[in-house]
Amino acid sequence: MSIAIGPGEESLGVDNGKLGMWTFLVMDAMTFAGFLAGYARLRWKAPLDGMGQASELVNTVGSTVWPNPYTTFGVIGIQLTAFNTFILICSSVTMVHVLSDVAAGRIKRAEKWCLATMIGGLFFLGIQGYEWTHLMQVWGFFSENAAALPYNQNFVATFLSLTGFHGAHVAVGVMFNTILYLGLRNGKVGKEQYTFVEIAGLYWHFVDLVWILVFTFVYLL
Amino acid sequence: MANSHEEEKLWFGLLNPLYMWIWIALIVLTIVEVIIPEPELIGMEPFDRTFTVVSLIGLALVKTVLVAAYYMHLVGERPAIIPIACAPFLFSIFLTVGLFPYEDDVQVPARYQKVIKAPAAAEGGDDAKAKPTSALEKKANPANEVASLSQPKKENDTK
Amino acid sequence: MTINAPGYLSPLTKEQSESWFRYLMSWFYSGDAKRIGIMYIIFSAFAGFIGMALSIMIRAELATPGLDLMSEEFYMTLPGMHASAMIFFFVIPCYAGFANLILPLQVGAPDMAFPKLNLTAFWILPFAGILAFSGYFLSNAPQFGWTGYPPLSNSVYSPQLGADLWLLAIALVGTSSTMGSVNFLATAFNMRCKGMKIFQLPLFTWSIIVMSFLVLVSTPVLTSAVLMVSLERLFPATFYFFSPQGGGDPILYQHLFWFYSHPAVYIMILPGFGLVNEIIPVFSRKPIFGYKVMVYSMLAISILGFVVWAHHMFTVGIGLNARKIFMFLTMLIAIPTGIKIFSWLATIWGGSLSFKTPFLFSLGFIAMFTIGGLSGVVLAATPVDIQLHDTYYVVGHIHYVLVAGSVMTIFAGVYYYFPKAFGMMLNERLGQIHFWGTTIFINVTFFVQHYLGVKGMPRRYADYDPEFAFLNAVSSYGSFFLAAFQIVFFVNIFYSMKNEKRVGKNPWVDGNTLEWTVDSPPDHHQFHEPPVWTPIERHHGPHSPSAAE
Ligand SMILES: [Cu+2]
Numbered sequence: 024m025s026i027a028i029g030p031g032e033e034s035l036g037v038d039n040g041k042l043g044m045w046t047f048l049v050m051d052a053m054t055f056a057g058f059l060a061g062y063a064r065l066r067w068k069a070p071l072d073g074m075g076q077a078s079e080l081v082n083t084v085g086s087t088v089w090p091n092p093y094t095t096f097g098v099i100g101i102q103l104t105a106f107n108t109f110i111l112i113c114s115s116v117t118m119v120h121v122l123s124d125v126a127a128g129r130i131k132r133a134e135k136w137c138l139a140t141m142i143g144g145l146f147f148l149g150i151q152g153y154e155w156t157h158l159m160q161v162w163g164f165f166s167e168n169a170a171a172l173p174y175n176q177n178f179v180a181t182f183l184s185l186t187g188f189h190g191a192h193v194a195v196g197v198m199f200n201t202i203l204y205l206g207l208r209n210g211k212v213g214k215e216q217y218t219f220v221e222i223a224g225l226y227w228h229f230v231d232l233v234w235i236l237v238f239t240f241v242y243l244l
Numbered sequence: 245m246a247n248s249h250e251e252e253k254l255w256f257g258l259l260n261p262l263y264m265w266i267w268i269a270l271i272v273l274t275i276v277e278v279i280i281p282e283p284e285l286i287g288m289e290p291f292d293r294t295f296t297v298v299s300l301i302g303l304a305l306v307k308t309v310l311v312a313a314y315y316m317h318l319v320g321e322r323p324a325i326i327p328i329a330c331a332p333f334l335f336s337i338f339l340t341v342g343l344f345p346y347e348d349d350v351q352v353p354a355r356y357q358k359v360i361k362a363p364a365a366a367e368g369g370d371d372a373k374a375k376p377t378s379a380l381e382k383k384a385n386p387a388n389e390v391a392s393l394s395q396p397k398k399e400n401d402t403k
Numbered sequence: 404m405t406i407n408a409p410g411y412l413s414p415l416t417k418e419q420s421e422s423w424f425r426y427l428m429s430w431f432y433s434g435d436a437k438r439i440g441i442m443y444i445i446f447s448a449f450a451g452f453i454g455m456a457l458s459i460m461i462r463a464e465l466a467t468p469g470l471d472l473m474s475e476e477f478y479m480t481l482p483g484m485h486a487s488a489m490i491f492f493f494v495i496p497c498y499a500g501f502a503n504l505i506l507p508l509q510v511g512a513p514d515m516a517f518p519k520l521n522l523t524a525f526w527i528l529p530f531a532g533i534l535a536f537s538g539y540f541l542s543n544a545p546q547f548g549w550t551g552y553p554p555l556s557n558s559v560y561s562p563q564l565g566a567d568l569w570l571l572a573i574a575l576v577g578t579s580s581t582m583g584s585v586n587f588l589a590t591a592f593n594m595r596c597k598g599m600k601i602f603q604l605p606l607f608t609w610s611i612i613v614m615s616f617l618v619l620v621s622t623p624v625l626t627s628a629v630l631m632v633s634l635e636r637l638f639p640a641t642f643y644f645f646s647p648q649g650g651g652d653p654i655l656y657q658h659l660f661w662f663y664s665h666p667a668v669y670i671m672i673l674p675g676f677g678l679v680n681e682i683i684p685v686f687s688r689k690p691i692f693g694y695k696v697m698v699y700s701m702l703a704i705s706i707l708g709f710v711v712w713a714h715h716m717f718t719v720g721i722g723l724n725a726r727k728i729f730m731f732l733t734m735l736i737a738i739p740t741g742i743k744i745f746s747w748l749a750t751i752w753g754g755s756l757s758f759k760t761p762f763l764f765s766l767g768f769i770a771m772f773t774i775g776g777l778s779g780v781v782l783a784a785t786p787v788d789i790q791l792h793d794t795y796y797v798v799g800h801i802h803y804v805l806v807a808g809s810v811m812t813i814f815a816g817v818y819y820y821f822p823k824a825f826g827m828m829l830n831e832r833l834g835q836i837h838f839w840g841t842t843i844f845i846n847v848t849f850f851v852q853h854y855l856g857v858k859g860m861p862r863r864y865a866d867y868d869p870e871f872a873f874l875n876a877v878s879s880y881g882s883f884f885l886a887a888f889q890i891v892f893f894v895n896i897f898y899s900m901k902n903e904k905r906v907g908k909n910p911w912v913d914g915n916t917l918e919w920t921v922d923s924p925p926d927h928h929q930f931h932e933p934p935v936w937t938p939i940e941r942h943h944g945p946h947s948p949s950a951a952e
Contacts, residue, residue, distance in 0.1 A: 028514055032597035032933075035324040039516040043589045045328050050581045050619045056336030057627025057659055061644060064343050064655050105278045109271060116267040119315050123263070165641045176649035180642040184634060221317075228315040232308050239304035243281050244297060324592070335620045338709050343658035346722030 038218045044225050051192075055233050058185050059240060065177040066244075090174040092182065092242055104242050107150045108234065111193075114143025115231040121203070122224050128214045134207040137200060140227065144197040151190050155183075185237050192230045199223050266314045270307055277303050409826050410924030411437045434518030435927060436503045439525050441824060443500030444817075446528060450492030453536070455886055457485035462848075466879035468869045478865035479546035484536065486549035487569070490671065491576045492532050494809045498674035499524075499583045501816050502611045504824060506587060508918035508925060509605045511596025511934040516589035524582035527575050535572035538565020545569045548863060550664075551632065553645035553656050558636040570633045577622040577629075580670075584615035591615075596917070598936035605916045606697055610677025613701045617666045617673070617708065625663030628656055654719050661712035669708045671805060672772075673701060675812030676743060679765045682819050683747050685913045686762035687754025693746045694941040700739035700746075707736045717788045726785045733783035740776055744769060759911070760834030764815035767842045768808060775803030778853060793863070796856025802849040814841070814892070821896075822910040826923045827903050833895035840888030847881030915939070 030039060066089060117139040124133035158164040164179055203223045206212035212219060279285055280296055280303075291299075313319045318329055406420045407413075414420035419429045430438050461481045464472050503521065507514055515521045538544030543563035547556040551570070554560060591604065591612050604612075634642040635651075643649025645656045684691045691697065713721060713729040747769055756762070778800040782788050791797060814837070821829050851874040856862075860871050867875065909919040917936060921929050 028512075028516065028518065028594075031510070031512055031594040031599075033595040033599050033601075034593040036322045037325060037593070039589050039593050042325075042328075042593050043517060043520075043585050045325055046585045046588050046619060047581075049328060049332050050585070050623050052332035053335065053620050054623035054627050056332060056339055057624040057662075058631075060336065060340040060343055060624075061627070061631065061655050061659060063340050064345060064658070065644070065652055068345055068652060101278055101282060105274060108274055112267065112270045112274065115311065115315055116263055119263050165638060167640050176643040177651060180631075180634070180644050180649075180651075183641070184631065184644075188630075225316055228311055231315075232311045235304055235307045235311065239277065239300050243277055243300050331616075331620065335709055339624065339658075339662055342662070342710065342713065343655065345652075345654075346725040 040218055040222050041225070044222045048225065048229050051229065052233070055185075055188070055236075058181070058188060059236065062181040062185060062240065065181060088175060090178050092178075101242060103150065103154075104238065107147055108238050110143050110146050110150075111231050111234050114140045114147070115228055117143065118200075118224050118227045122217075122220050125207075125212070125214060125220045126217055130207055130210075130213060133220075134204065137204045137207055141197055141200045141204060144193055144200065144227075148190060148193055148197070151186060151193075154186075158183075182241060185241055189230070189233055189237050192233065196227045196230045199226055262314065266310055270310060273303050273307050273310075410922055411435055411927050411929075412825070412924055413927075415927070432522070434514070434522055436507050436515040436518065436521060437824070437925060437929075439515075439521050440500045440503030440505075442525055443496050443503060443528075446525075446532075447493045447497035447500060450488050450496070450532060454485050454488030454493055455889070457481050457488060459882065459886055461485060462879040462882040464865060465867070465875050467876065468867055468872050470866055473865070475865050476546065479863075480538070480544040482863050483546070483548040483551075484539075484544055487535055487573070489805070490549065490667065491535070491573065492528065494671045494805065494813070495576075495580055495667075496528055497813050498611075498614065498671070498809075499580065501607075501674060501678065501813075501820070502583075502587055502614075505820065505918055506608055506611050507590055507594070508921065508929055509608045509916050510591055510594060511599055511917050511930065511936060512590055512594035513928055513930065515586050516594055517586050520582055521586050524579045524586065527579035527582075531572040531575035531579065534568045534575065537568050538563060541565055550657075550660060551629075552660075553632055553635065553651075553653055554647065556632055556636075557646050558639050559646075567633065567636060570629050570636070574626050574629050574633075577626040580618050581622050584618040587611050587615040588619070596930075596934045596936055598938055600938065602695065602698070603936060603938050606680035606691060606694070607674070607677035609698050610673045610680065610701060613705045614670050614673045617670050617705050620709065621663045621666035621670075624659055625667075628659035628663070631659075632656065654716070654721070657716050657719060658713070661715045662709070665712040665715065666705075666708045668804065669704055671809050672812075673704070675768070675809050675816075676701070678812045678816040678819070679747065679768060681916070682761045682765045682815055683750050685819075685911050685915075686757050686759060686765075687751050688757070688913050689750055689754040690939075690941045691746070692749035692752075693742075696742060697746055700742040703739040704736060707732060707739070711736060714783055714788065717785050718792045730783055730785045734780055737776065737780050744773055744776075759818075760829070760831060760838055761815045761819035761911075763835065763838045764811050764818065767838065768811040768815065771803060771807030771811065771842070771845065774850075775800060775807055778803060791856055793861055794856035795852040795860045795862055798862050799849050799852030799856060802845075802852070806849065807845050811841070811845075814838075819911070821899075822906045823918055823923050823925070825900075826905060827899055828906055828910060829899045830895050830902075833891055833898065837888060837891040837895060840891060841885065844881050844885035844888060848878050848885050849881075851877050851881075 028039070030037070035042065117136045120136040121133045121140065124130070124136060155164075159166070164183065200223060203212060203220065206216070206219075277300060279288075280291060280299055283290055312329060316329075318326060321329075406423065406426050414426050415429060416425075419425045430442065433439065460473070461478075464470075464478055464481075470478075503515065536544075541564055543565045545551070545556070545561060545563060545566035547561055547566070551566075551573075556566060556570075591608050595601075595604070631642070631644040635644055635646060643651040645651045645653050647653065680691060680697060711729055711733040713725065714733045717726055717729075747765075751766075778796070782791060782797065782800055818829055818834055821827075855871055855874050855878075858871065860867055860875075906923050908922060910923065911919075917934055918925075920934065
């Protein structure tokens with residue numbers, strides 16, 4: 024059963040794997056779209072909090088105001104998360120360097136860039152883990168106390184689900200990059216496996232791209 | 245895609261011009277994004293809410309397009325990939341626009357108002373800040389009423 | 404003992420030909436799209452059997468007024484589990500099976516683009532199926548229907564473990580079908596043989612492309628909704644998306660759910676359209692009428708299908724203007740669908756017809772699907788829908804679309820491709836008996852439901868007003884006979900397998916796509932040398948060569 028499976032004569036001119044990754048990303052993007060659209064609707068129905076002032080305003084739904092994550096919950100200050108965004112953007116730029124170095128055959132250099140990308144991803148996860156533990160310990164998310172917060176409960180749900188789902192994607196991306204890194208080290212990934220690197224890159228940049236949207240909608244707006 | 249042959253000698257290709265310019269642009273945009281909701285950071289007056297929302301979404305989209313176009317190499321990609329990449333944007337807009345909580349802005353003709361008023365009166369007036377929602381949506385809010393609405397089993401024995 | 408089978412059914416090694424266990428294992432680990440396709444279809448037949456058994460229980464309970472066979476609690480599980488068996492484990496996997504079997508052959512590819520992904524996508528399904536139905540063995544299957552609307556489906560009103568497992572299963576099925584879709588798209592776009600330009604693709608392949616696109620865009624939204632419900636159930640004090648106690652919004656779930664489930668209707672019918680598109684020209688011995696229009700109407704259906712979902716929610720209190728827009732867009736879908744119906748009729752018109760079983764099923768499909776489509780237009784009208792919402796009219800409509808639509812095309816496809824898949828014909832006489840029994844009793848079962856609905860009989864209840872007794876009895880006995888006639892189908896398969904009637908490459912004589920140029924059953928590699936597709940000029944002119952006889 025050793026048949027060569029690859030693009031046929033009338034292909035779109037891209038590798039199968041790349042086309043597969045792009046179509047997978049369509050699917051993944053729509054999953055985030057489901058969460059983000061749900062967030063948009065819940066958020067729209069909640070009353071506004073002015074400029075981050077905690078207010079006791081209660082709307083007709085019976086829910087309280089939408090909290091402003093960076094002023095309300097202390098540690099997830101906007102600076103920390105902005106720094107996290109910065110790290111993810113940096114790890115995105117290191118990832119393109121992996122690709123351009125692999126394309127040029129400079130595997131040693133690509134290996135270092137790949138390591139930097141992994142560290143960036145882990146750093147991001149670390150900061151997010153810190154945020155989550157803070158929210159759980161100080162504000163009692165995931166415990167009975169969460170229901171007693173004087174803020175809109177939908178914030179807790181949408182915040183945790185969006186950042187959690189994104190964090191899971193980062194974790195998968197880190198694993199993907201680890202495989203790539205080991206491949207580069209063991210010489211399994213060379214110039215010929217350019218497409219594999221490109222696919223790993225596509226996934227990683229997509230995670231970055233989604234974070235740009237999540238950061239804007241969840242933290243900044 | 246950036247040609248990487250010239251900067252062979254440069255340190256780790258850090259000066260690869262296109263990627264680094266995009267990187268700088270992303271970082272600058274992020275800084276702008278952080279300042280818009282909290283202009284106090286650089287001693288400015290708070291912005292209007294509408295301006296904040298529109299500009300933040302605009303900036304986020306610009307960043308998204310930059311990442312997709314240059315880091316995911318859409319600019320140099322085969323034309324067939326581009327519609328695939330754009331599809332989720334289109335359909336997530338369909339989704340978001342479609343599930344927006346539209347208000348029921350019906351103008352009830354005067355001769356029907358008596359009929360419609362009767363159930364609506366039970367709900368009482370809400371404070372001015374609350375957005376008018378449709379009668380059913382309002383009714384759906386208290387927990388136990390929803391339970392009975394969507395639990396046919398319970399309704400069954402009243403027959 | 405040796406296992407002898409032709410083509411891709413043959414054992415690959417000597418050990419496999421000597422032991423049934425090894426032979427079976429070689430199927431289970433196979434990356435061959437044809438084998439995976441057959442496994443999909445067999446799995447879906449099992450699921451279809453379970454779904455049918457559940458529906459027989461529903462109809463048995465409803466045959467007479469009053470609660471006579473089961474408790475209300477048990478009855479409440481039936482509609483939802485019947486729907487999930489039929490939708491998620493029967494129709495969608497069955498079409499995935501046809502796509503695996505036929506699509507690589509039609510585009511001239513040696514296999515699917517990602518064989519391992521393909522196998523993974525298949526093997527997720529049995530586990531998801533076990534999860535979804537394990538509620539019955541834990542004696543607490545979910546009672547909230549296949550829609551799973553919160554707050555009914557949250558941990559307060561549905562504390563059953565079976566409900567959690569069901570939600571997990573739905574997420575898994577979604578994953579499986581998106582994996583399949585990634586594969587179909589990559590194969591259809593990227594692995595076409597020489598000459599197979601995008602507008603030369605056979606219409607079945609086109610329908611799979613459109614279906615995969617629908618799956619890719621809509622299924623993840625259901626997954627997100629299901630994840631939200633699961634989070635709400637698992638961490639009730641933290642996550643409030645939909646539950647009004649925490650200021651959540653139950654209607655949000657309905658939006659997300661129907662954003663998937665309306666396109667899901669097209670996911671469940673477009674491959675059927677594709678199969679009919681293949682069958683009708685062959686048995687009319689004429690090229691398909693309006694090839695490009697067929698493609699464009701499928702694309703139009705797929706785009707429009709994403710902007711109509713709120714027609715399932717006309718009674719939940721969304722704004723009137725929004726309802727008007729959704730009503731208009733829903734009615735718009737009748738146009739591309741009508742184009743397809745009329746193109747099939749135009750293909751049949753003036754052809755020299757050969758009334759073999761696949762063609763009969765296709766004709767039955769066209770006739771009855773039109774009824775389902777028209778009652779859909781009726782339901783799309785907001786004022787009418789407010790009256791008919793959650794009545795048996797909706798049940799009648801959906802069954803005319805899914806039984807008279809999807810199931811009829813599945814049978815048409817099975818009769819049509821059975822010679823290709825196994826190298827032997829199905830018995831024609833038994834096939835015709837099966838066709839007439841199925842067609843007549845579909846109408847007996849479901850047509851009266853329209854009338855019941857208009858008279859106001861609500862769906863999903865275990866009991867009803869004795870006024871409806873007669874028509875319910877008609878519907879119930881119709882469904883028993885409908886189920887009984889499916890036995891003919893299985894008898895046919897075993898009978899035909901026993902009296903092997905071997906066929907050549909092109910048993911239907913007029914098949915002109917690439918799958919009819921290879922052996923029946925195809926070899927492991929399917930094409931011995933890279934195929935070349937001679938672009939065909941699709942015209943409305945003279946008949947195929949064999950029609951002149
Ligand atoms: Cu629909």
